[in-house]
Amino acid sequence: MKPVLYHHGMSVCAAKVRMAFAEKGIDWEGRYVDIRAGESHTPEYLSLNPKGVVPTLIHDDTVIVESTVICEYIQDAFDGPDLAPTDAASRAWMRNWTKRIDEGLHFPATAALTFVIAGRPGLPKAVERFTPGMAMATDPEPTAPGRLRDLLEATGISASTLRAALRTFDKAIADMEAALKGQPWLAGETFSLADISFAPYVTRLDCLQLGWLWDHRPAVADWYQRMGSRPSHKLAITDWFDPIEEIEAMKRNGHETGPVLRALLGNRETPPS
Ligand SMILES: N[C@@H](CCC(=O)N[C@@H](CS)C(=O)NCC(=O)O)C(=O)O
Numbered sequence: 001m002k003p004v005l006y007h008h009g010m011s012v013c014a015a016k017v018r019m020a021f022a023e024k025g026i027d028w029e030g031r032y033v034d035i036r037a038g039e040s041h042t043p044e045y046l047s048l049n050p051k052g053v054v055p056t057l058i059h060d061d062t063v064i065v066e067s068t069v070i071c072e073y074i075q076d077a078f079d080g081p082d083l084a085p086t087d088a089a090s091r092a093w094m095r096n097w098t099k100r101i102d103e104g105l106h107f108p109a110t111a112a113l114t115f116v117i118a119g120r121p122g123l124p125k126a127v128e129r130f131t132p133g134m135a136m137a138t139d140p141e142p143t144a145p146g147r148l149r150d151l152l153e154a155t156g157i158s159a160s161t162l163r164a165a166l167r168t169f170d171k172a173i174a175d176m177e178a179a180l181k182g183q184p185w186l187a188g189e190t191f192s193l194a195d196i197s198f199a200p201y202v203t204r205l206d207c208l209q210l211g212w213l214w215d216h217r218p219a220v221a222d223w224y225q226r227m228g229s230r231p232s233h234k235l236a237i238t239d240w241f242d243p244i245e246e247i248e249a250m251k252r253n254g255h256e257t258g259p260v261l262r263a264l265l266g267n268r269e270t271p272p273s
Contacts (some may be wrong), residue, residue, distance in 0.1 A: 005028050005029070005057055006033050006056040007032065008033055008242075012110060015199075015240065016067045017057065017071060017074070021074060022235040023191075024083065026078050035054060068102055072193065075193060082190070084190075094193055097187065097194035098194055109169060110204060113162070113208055114208065115155045116157050117151070117209075117253050117254050118246060118250045148257045162261075166264060173214050177220050184226075195223075199233060199237065203233075206224070207247050210254065212258065
């Protein structure tokens with residue numbers, strides 16, 4: 001029986017899983033969950049995934065949630081190229097990278113940047129999670145004029161939350177640069193789930209016109225170029241952009257807000273070239 005994946009085109013977490021399948025060469029059956037229309041909050045879906053989020057994998061009657069865990073399951077349960085290094089130290093490094101995504105990089109950092117820059121109202125549940133500490137868009141923010149201020153108000157996300165999100169990514173990209181200077185892949189000599197996990201997020205930054213975060217980080221630029229040329233990148237990420245208008249809005253708004261976001265991030269460590 002083919003594994004069944006509940007997913008959505010624009011979900012970065014689901015993209016990780018689609019990419020792991022593509023790299024393994026595994027055929028899967030999709031159940032498209034329209035997260036914008038609240039389909040991840042129906043009683044049926046919540047019985048599979050109590051957090052009401054995608055992705056969810058069903059394989060051999062087993063339900064598996066959490067994209068990082070699903071990716072490890074794919075590595076363990078299916079034949080195909082290894083997506084994890086064989087030595088214990090590199091495996092530990094791989095897990096440090098994949099864990100990092102679950103510890104702030106996905107939420108709130110990616111959500112904050114996407115909601116503000118893409119200018120969309122956001123997903124019902126995510127906005128709920130944001131609201132208590134974040135409805136501070138009226139904070140005086142000298143570095144957030146014009147369109148960015150409008151976007152902050154529309155999303156209820158504060159400028160300080162947005163700055164924290166930029167810092168989270170700036171630090172992650174700096175750490176990637178340090179690692180990739182001495183080795184081809186994040187966990188060492190072997191392409192692994194660490195690279196797969198970061199690919200959708202770096203692609204999202206690129207769509208949001210935040211590629212300047214690796215302007216002076218050539219090892220990350222080279223890694224991103226190599227990731228983008230893998231067939232799995234198209235199969236798992238860009239082929240699923242839905243709706244494409246949202247990607248266009250990310251690019252348009254990202255271009256407009258770029259200078260203000262740079263100012264908002266403020267002084268950042270620029271590694272010597
Ligand atoms: N830690 C979870 C996060 C899943 C998650 O946040 N999924 C988002 C899409 S990337 C979602 O389904 N959001 C729907 C909502 O918040 O209502 C994982 O890695 O699987």
